[in-house]
Amino acid sequence: MTLKAITPASAAAVARAAELHTQLTKPPGSLGVLEGLGGKLAGIADACPPPLPTPATIGVFAGDHGVCAQGVTPWPQEVTVQMLMNMAQGGAAINVLARQLGARVVITDVGVATDHPAHDAIRDGNVRRGTADFTVGPAMTLDQARSAVAIGIRTAEQAISEGARCLLTGEMGIGNTTPSSALVAVFTGTDPAAVIGRGAGADEAMVATKTRVVTEALALHQPDPADPLAVLAAIGGLEHAALAGFILAGAAHRVPVVLDGLIACSAACAAVAWSPSVRDYLVSGHAGAEPGITVALAHLGLQPLVDLGLRLGEGTGAVLALPLVEAAARVMHEMATFSSAGVSGGGEGPAHTAAPAAAVPSERPKTTLVLGGARSGKSHWAEQQLADAPAVDYVATSQPRPEDPEWVARVQAHRNRRPQHWQTIETLDLVDVLARPGRVPVLVDCLTLWLTHQFDALGAWDRPEPEWRPALDRALDALVEAVADTGRRVLLVSNEVGSGVVPPTPSGRLFQDELGRLNSRVAARCDHVVLCTAGIPQQLK
Known part of the structure; x- marks a missing residue:
């Protein structure tokens, strides 16, 4: 089955990558090997820019x-x-280099x-x-x-x-x-x-x-x-x-x-x-x-x-080259084109070194909060808004659970449903993702699960409120500010508290109150707010 699944890389995507490089704000070929490597990555993923x-x-x-x-x-x-045990304990060269590069x-x-x-x-x-x-x-x-x-x-x-x-x-x-x-x-x-x-x-x-x-x-x-x-x-x-x-x-x-x-x-x-x-x-x-x-x-x-x-050996040469592989893809995502930067040029020759034209103000990417109840179509609608994006950072507000086969299968099923060139990031650190520079739009799905994890981590379900309230408020403040300050286009999905069924228990009511507060604060800082009902979006802001 593995051999049958192997097909040649996409020549069309490689060609699109070569064309994209002619539009980026640099002389053609000036990034040398990185340009060819970016094309290879595009061919591998059949997407340009590549994930x-x-x-x-x-x-x-x-x-x-x-x-x-x-x-x-x-x-x-x-x-x-002996070296196997050293690696297991994190003391080998490959462990050091992997930690440095986040592998x-x-x-x-x-x-x-x-x-x-x-x-x-x-x-x-x-x-x-x-x-x-x-x-x-x-x-x-x-x-x-x-x-x-x-x-x-x-x-x-x-x-x-x-x-x-x-x-x-x-x-x-x-x-x-x-x-x-x-x-x-x-x-x-x-x-x-x-x-x-x-x-x-x-x-x-x-x-x-x-x-x-x-x-x-x-x-x-x-x-x-x-x-x-x-x-x-x-x-x-x-x-x-x-x-x-x-x-x-x-x-x-x-x-x-x-x-x-x-x-x-x-x-x-x-x-x-x-x-x-x-x-x-x-x-x-x-x-x-x-x-x-x-x-x-x-x-x-x-x-x-x-x-x-x-x-x-050990993989040291591969991991030391990893930043270059990442750079080859990142320049295709984040470098401005001549038209977007207002720079004269494009194509061959000295035009690439022409002085910049008058500054062209760029419109701040829009932030959108997408609300809805269970099975309301809110996630599907949010994904549709980014269907034409060459790349998307899809943030699943969870932590990897490799020990849970059912969880792994669910995550993989969701990945298979999304476009192959979307990058899935499983993390609870939304502030870090929103603060990253670049032009790749972000889809966060969902704030409800993020808040649930905050409750779990703080023990808010069964501890007195004064013991966890300050930490939760700090987390909410940081998230709201990150939404307001981000330079990327962002869609955030959350449950509308009036559209779901919450257990009539003290902890259920507490969570409903906190989710309503979170939604309200995020909505106040977003450019748009959309409510989905039966798959039909209604713009509230």
């Missing part, structure tokens, strides 16, 4: 390798599990050989305790390779269902540059000597050993690049197979996948062997120090975004 590739999830898959018995690494295999790290043990304590941050997907030594036989069976691919697919699909709009590849496994080099050699048809490097600290003698080991293994197995599952089973690692599945699922769901280093690139070669259209969904994070990366990227037709001499 912002945030939030991002880094899928880290860990596994061990039997080929380590051949002396291909200076590190003992026990380091894999989520999802760790899966898909093939670690050593026992380790259970940890909430480590998902147990162990297919087998490390691969076999591929110099004497296949690294794993076909069924084991298939299981690892399926784990990668499920990991990506869960991340996407929980809101990820960009996938980043990560891994951990002592000795994994050796099977990675073997995979690159097979899928690109390159001599092993041209793709094998030092890995994590190998000397010249060890590089020679790695070259000999890979050459002999390829002669033993004669892997066929047209059969990627068999190639992975013969000479790959469990984390390679999981990464291949992770990449395939990203492409199937039209989500960009940012590749890290050699290990990720080798897995991407396997994914592309399954479906050549996967290339359209890949972004190269970094050039890296391994020669195999250069060979793999040429095969994949990718240009790395950064070149920092990295050789760590």
Whole structure:
């Protein structure tokens, strides 16, 4: 099913992105690689401008390798599990960089050989305790390779269902540059000597050993690049197979996948062997120090975004490139066009550097409060007002609940109903969203649920009012001011207290009173107020 869902990126959206860049207030081509990357993101989403590739999830898959018995690494295999626990505790480089950039790290043990304590941050997907030594036989069976691919697919699909709009590849496994080099050699048809490097600290003698080991293994197995599952089973690692599945699922769901280093690139070669259209969904994070990366990227037709001499893995190169991926989309959303900015120019040549025309006052984006009872059509009407917007930040006033399958299914059903280029943001911090700069309109659905969460957090249902009232008032004041000060077009959906059924209890009456107060204060600061009844909107203000 995953392979059947993978289709080429939209050439029409890529063309629209190129046209948009000619209208932005800059000389054509002046943003270099970012312009092409923005076009790629548009093609991936089939939308121009493309949705912002945030939030991002880094899928880290860990596994061990039997080929380590051949002396291909200076590190003992026990380091894999030690680093796995370090990642789980948040102490690895990938954790630091992910925290800095607001990305989520999802760790899966898909093939670690050593026992380790259970940890909430480590998902147990162990297919087998490390691969076999591929110099004497296949690294794993076909069924084991298939299981690892399926784990990668499920990991990506869960991340996407929980809101990820960009996938980043990560891994951990002592000795994994050796099977990675073997995979690159097979899928690109390159001599092993041209793709094998030092890995994590190998000397010249060890590089020679790695070259000999890979050459002999390829002669033993004669892997066929047209059969990627068999190639992975013969000479790959469990984390390679999981990464291949992770990449395939990203492409199937039209989500960009940012590749890290050699290990990720080798897995991407396997994914592309399954479906050549996967290339359209890949972004190269970094050039890296391994020669195999250069060979793999040429095969994949990718240009790395950064070149920092990295050789760590874990997903560090992918996450360091993430700000550039986000920037490529953001400039298409937030840069003014020549016409909107009142700047002379457009097209080719010196006109782009002409002096600005007289300032053209821009009308402040309108804020609208949409009220209605249950099933009144208020949310549908609000969504219709933004149907022609190239991008929308849809704010669901909730917090992610990955542990609740029913909640995840409900959220995904709502996402599927909305346009694919809308970005869903699950948050209670409405002030932060409304304060963000940019031209992307915001739809908040809904204030009623936001207030419910405030009550829950403050314990307002069963605590004396003086204990929670000051904190609630501060939250309401901040929200109302954010609505008044925002520079974005905003629609806020809320229940009209006179149109719903509220339990005749003290807490029910209290909530009704507070919701009425919230609606009144927001309505006073909005430009428009609309009441929906039986799907029919009536403008009140």
